[in-house]
Amino acid sequence: xxxxxxxxxxxxxxxxxxxxxxxxxxxxxxxxxxELAANGQAIEAIRDTTSFVERDIARLEAERxxxxxxxxxxxxxxxxxxxxxxxxxxxxxxxxxxxxxxDVCGIFADAQNALSLQIPPSPTDGPCST
Numbered sequence: 001x002x003x004x005x006x007x008x009x010x011x012x013x014x015x016x017x018x019x020x021x022x023x024x025x026x027x028x029x030x031x032x033x034x035e036l037a038a039n040g041q042a043i044e045a046i047r048d049t050t051s052f053v054e055r056d057i058a059r060l061e062a063e064r065x066x067x068x069x070x071x072x073x074x075x076x077x078x079x080x081x082x083x084x085x086x087x088x089x090x091x092x093x094x095x096x097x098x099x100x101x102x103d104v105c106g107i108f109a110d111a112q113n114a115l116s117l118q119i120p121p122s123p124t125d126g127p128c129s130t
Contacts (some may be wrong), residue, residue: 003028 007025 033066
Protein backbone atom coordinates (compact mmCIF):
# COMPACT_ATOMS: atom_id res chain seq x y z
CA UNK A 1 0.00 0.00 0.00
CA UNK A 2 2.84 2.36 0.85
CA UNK A 3 4.44 1.72 -2.51
CA UNK A 4 1.16 2.33 -4.30
CA UNK A 5 0.74 5.64 -2.49
CA UNK A 6 4.30 6.57 -3.38
CA UNK A 7 3.70 5.74 -7.04
CA UNK A 8 0.41 7.66 -7.11
CA UNK A 9 2.03 10.68 -5.46
CA UNK A 10 4.99 10.42 -7.82
CA UNK A 11 2.71 10.33 -10.85
CA UNK A 12 0.82 13.37 -9.62
CA UNK A 13 4.02 15.24 -8.99
CA UNK A 14 5.68 14.25 -12.19
CA UNK A 15 3.58 12.89 -15.02
CA UNK A 16 6.64 11.36 -16.67
CA UNK A 17 8.48 8.37 -15.28
CA UNK A 18 12.18 8.05 -15.38
CA UNK A 19 13.46 5.30 -17.64
CA UNK A 20 14.72 3.21 -14.71
CA UNK A 21 11.39 3.40 -12.81
CA UNK A 22 9.11 1.75 -15.34
CA UNK A 23 10.68 -1.75 -15.28
CA UNK A 24 10.68 -1.71 -11.46
CA UNK A 25 7.02 -0.70 -11.40
CA UNK A 26 6.08 -3.39 -13.90
CA UNK A 27 7.86 -6.01 -11.78
CA UNK A 28 6.18 -4.64 -8.64
CA UNK A 29 2.78 -4.76 -10.35
CA UNK A 30 3.37 -8.38 -11.28
CA UNK A 31 4.32 -9.21 -7.69
CA UNK A 32 1.23 -7.44 -6.34
CA UNK A 33 -1.04 -9.20 -8.85
CA UNK A 34 0.45 -12.56 -7.86
CA GLU A 35 -0.07 -11.77 -4.16
CA LEU A 36 -3.65 -10.69 -4.85
CA ALA A 37 -4.34 -13.87 -6.82
CA ALA A 38 -2.78 -16.00 -4.07
CA ASN A 39 -4.73 -14.24 -1.34
CA GLY A 40 -7.94 -13.78 -3.34
CA GLN A 41 -9.59 -16.88 -1.91
CA ALA A 42 -8.63 -15.89 1.62
CA ILE A 43 -9.98 -12.38 1.04
CA GLU A 44 -13.23 -13.80 -0.33
CA ALA A 45 -13.51 -16.20 2.62
CA ILE A 46 -13.00 -13.30 5.02
CA ARG A 47 -15.70 -11.31 3.21
CA ASP A 48 -18.11 -14.26 3.39
CA THR A 49 -17.36 -14.81 7.08
CA THR A 50 -17.79 -11.12 7.80
CA SER A 51 -21.09 -11.10 5.95
CA PHE A 52 -22.28 -14.18 7.85
CA VAL A 53 -21.21 -12.71 11.19
CA GLU A 54 -22.91 -9.39 10.40
CA ARG A 55 -26.16 -11.19 9.53
CA ASP A 56 -25.87 -13.22 12.73
CA ILE A 57 -25.26 -10.05 14.75
CA ALA A 58 -28.29 -8.38 13.17
CA ARG A 59 -30.44 -11.43 13.96
CA LEU A 60 -29.20 -11.54 17.56
CA GLU A 61 -29.79 -7.81 17.99
CA ALA A 62 -33.37 -8.28 16.76
CA GLU A 63 -33.84 -11.14 19.24
CA ARG A 64 -32.38 -8.98 22.03
CA UNK A 65 -34.75 -6.13 21.17
CA UNK A 66 -37.70 -8.52 21.18
CA UNK A 67 -36.65 -9.92 24.56
CA UNK A 68 -36.26 -6.42 25.99
CA UNK A 69 -39.76 -5.52 24.78
CA UNK A 70 -41.11 -8.78 26.20
CA UNK A 71 -39.40 -8.12 29.54
CA UNK A 72 -40.98 -4.66 29.66
CA UNK A 73 -44.41 -6.11 28.92
CA UNK A 74 -43.94 -8.79 31.58
CA UNK A 75 -42.83 -6.19 34.10
CA UNK A 76 -45.96 -4.11 33.43
CA UNK A 77 -48.11 -7.23 33.68
CA UNK A 78 -46.41 -8.13 36.98
CA UNK A 79 -47.29 -4.66 38.30
CA UNK A 80 -50.92 -5.08 37.26
CA UNK A 81 -51.07 -8.55 38.83
CA UNK A 82 -49.50 -7.23 42.03
CA UNK A 83 -52.20 -4.56 42.22
CA UNK A 84 -54.92 -7.15 41.61
CA UNK A 85 -53.40 -9.38 44.31
CA UNK A 86 -53.46 -6.56 46.84
CA UNK A 87 -57.09 -5.84 45.93
CA UNK A 88 -57.93 -9.53 46.37
CA UNK A 89 -56.17 -9.56 49.73
CA UNK A 90 -58.38 -6.65 50.80
CA UNK A 91 -61.48 -8.48 49.63
CA UNK A 92 -60.41 -11.63 51.51
CA UNK A 93 -60.09 -9.56 54.68
CA UNK A 94 -63.57 -8.11 54.14
CA UNK A 95 -65.02 -11.57 53.52
CA UNK A 96 -63.27 -12.86 56.64
CA UNK A 97 -64.78 -10.05 58.67
CA UNK A 98 -68.22 -10.83 57.21
CA UNK A 99 -67.82 -14.52 58.11
CA UNK A 100 -66.85 -13.59 61.67
CA UNK A 101 -69.81 -11.24 61.94
CA UNK A 102 -72.12 -13.98 60.64
CA ASP A 103 -70.66 -16.40 63.18
CA VAL A 104 -71.23 -13.91 66.00
CA CYS A 105 -74.81 -13.31 64.87
CA GLY A 106 -75.29 -17.08 64.68
CA ILE A 107 -74.05 -17.48 68.26
CA PHE A 108 -76.49 -14.83 69.49
CA ALA A 109 -79.35 -16.38 67.52
CA ASP A 110 -78.53 -19.82 68.92
CA ALA A 111 -78.39 -18.41 72.45
CA GLN A 112 -81.72 -16.62 71.93
CA ASN A 113 -83.35 -19.77 70.62
CA ALA A 114 -81.86 -21.90 73.39
CA LEU A 115 -83.15 -19.60 76.08
CA SER A 116 -86.47 -19.12 74.28
CA LEU A 117 -86.18 -15.43 74.83
CA GLN A 118 -88.20 -13.16 72.70
CA ILE A 119 -86.50 -9.83 72.46
CA PRO A 120 -88.72 -7.23 70.89
CA PRO A 121 -87.12 -5.48 67.90
CA SER A 122 -85.75 -2.08 68.61
CA PRO A 123 -85.23 0.80 66.18
CA THR A 124 -81.46 0.51 66.66
CA ASP A 125 -81.11 -3.17 65.84
CA GLY A 126 -77.53 -4.07 64.96
CA PRO A 127 -76.16 -6.16 62.12
CA CYS A 128 -77.54 -9.36 63.66
CA SER A 129 -81.22 -8.41 63.39
CA THR A 130 -83.45 -10.66 61.40
